[in-house]
Amino acid sequence: MRIEPQRLKYLLAVARAGGVLAAADEMRVTPSAVSQQLSRLEQEIGRQLVVRTPQGAVLTTDGLAVAQAAEDIERTLNLVTARLEEDEAGPTGTVRVGAFHSFLRAILIPGLDEWRSKNPGLRFELVEDDPADLMKSLRAGEIDMLVYELDTGDAPQKLPAGMTETPLLDEPWKLVMPKSVLAANDAMDLATLPLPWLGVDATSASAKAIQRVSRAFAGSPTFAHFYTETQTGLALVAAGEGVAMVPSLALYGLPQSDFDALEIPGLGMRRIVLRRYERRRTPEAVDVAAGLIREAAAAFDFTVDGEIAPG
Numbered sequence: 001m002r003i004e005p006q007r008l009k010y011l012l013a014v015a016r017a018g019g020v021l022a023a024a025d026e027m028r029v030t031p032s033a034v035s036q037q038l039s040r041l042e043q044e045i046g047r048q049l050v051v052r053t054p055q056g057a058v059l060t061t062d063g064l065a066v067a068q069a070a071e072d073i074e075r076t077l078n079l080v081t082a083r084l085e086e087d088e089a090g091p092t093g094t095v096r097v098g099a100f101h102s103f104l105r106a107i108l109i110p111g112l113d114e115w116r117s118k119n120p121g122l123r124f125e126l127v128e129d130d131p132a133d134l135m136k137s138l139r140a141g142e143i144d145m146l147v148y149e150l151d152t153g154d155a156p157q158k159l160p161a162g163m164t165e166t167p168l169l170d171e172p173w174k175l176v177m178p179k180s181v182l183a184a185n186d187a188m189d190l191a192t193l194p195l196p197w198l199g200v201d202a203t204s205a206s207a208k209a210i211q212r213v214s215r216a217f218a219g220s221p222t223f224a225h226f227y228t229e230t231q232t233g234l235a236l237v238a239a240g241e242g243v244a245m246v247p248s249l250a251l252y253g254l255p256q257s258d259f260d261a262l263e264i265p266g267l268g269m270r271r272i273v274l275r276r277y278e279r280r281r282t283p284e285a286v287d288v289a290a291g292l293i294r295e296a297a298a299a300f301d302f303t304v305d306g307e308i309a310p311g
Contacts, residue, residue, distance in 0.1 A: 003044050008070035010037040011049060011059075015067040019056030022221050037186075041066075081155050092121030093285035097293070098134035099126065099147035102230070102250040103272060111296045119292075122285055132203055138163075139276060144286050145276035145292070149205040149247075152269040153212040162277045166290070168297035169272040171248040173209050174261040176233075178240045181260075190217040190266055198242040199223035210245045213267060234259060248302055272297065 013023035014034065026033040042049050049063035059067060099108055104126060112124055127134065127143055138146045139160060147168065150157075159165060181194055190213060197214070200206045214221035224242045227233040229287055230250045237244050238258035247270040274293060276286070 003041070005073070007037045007041040007241050008032050008073065011041060011063065011067055012048060012070045012074065014057050015059055015063070019115060020052075022056075029189075039144070052207055067266055080226055084307055090121050091121045091283075091285040091288040093283055094123040094125055094129060095145070095285050095289040096125045096130060096143040097147065097289065098137060098143040100131060100149060101128060102247065102252070106249050107253045107296050107300055108293070111292065113159040115292050119288065121220070122288060124289065130201075130203075135275075138277075145290060145293075148273050150273060151208040152271050153206045154208060159275070162279060163275055164278050166274045166294065167271065168274050168294060169249070169300065170269045171272070171302075172263045172269055173206075173267040174246050174248055174251060174263055175243060175267060176237050176246045176251075176261050179258065179260050180240065181243075188262060188264060190264070192218070193243055195212070195240070196222040196224040196242045197238050198244045199226035200233070200244075201228060202265065206245050206247070209268060213245070216266065242243050252302060280293050291310045 010023065010027070013027050014020060017023040017026050018036050020031050020038075024034045027034070040052055045062070045066065047062040048060055049066060050057045050059055052058075059102075097108065108126060115122065115124065127137070129137070131146075131148055134143065134146050135148070137143045148165075152170070175188070175190075177188075177195065197210055200210075210221055225236055227236060230246060233244045233246065235241060236256070245267070246261065248263075249270075249272075274290060276290060
């Protein structure tokens, strides 16, 4: 048995229109053309597919089975065509990305214009919030992916089922202190810091890094003040109120005339990762967006247009 697929559309038209004349009108061909194609299809299959009655053409049981198969073929071809057209146009849709301030400022926001020009159908919606709140948003499906920070001393975290974690960037922690302090000390010893630590949110990677460094060198840390914004912490450092642990990315592009940022042994690294759910039917736009973010993080150069330099 060899079926010419092109003939199936004539049977499908008759099934939908309810007769040869109506099918011919819909297909804009003559009724005899429809009848000829149906006859040839019946010869190829070796079964009667249509019974002609005074009320119109009625499909036989075999005709109904073949028509159903024709619908499946039509549906598959339509899906393939839509997918090919989508590939030609590039990914489409809105991708919501949660991230913290320094990553947004230094890596995500500078890349938006280029990503938009290369993928006109792709729209980024950036959400800045506390990492813990963003993690809740990711679980609730309110954002598509999350840029998250960890201290390299953190124990591995168990992620919810289906959530993946992709490393983006490892950056050194910097010890930030007033210039006057460094000028008055020949060497900087983490065990005998001349000023107290400036406190930050206990859930942040910075707070965990301070605890790790203090335990290793001097026991429990002593805190003066507590801040949320890096600019506030740097202002407190410049005023001589304490020292801070700040990731390199947070200092990128900022003037450093009022403080010193030192990269010294024992401070460790801040690890930045991308968390998202990867499911069977993850939208192409989300996959493409994740790839763009990974590429931007990998290509980031701390020494370009910034004042960061090894301490």
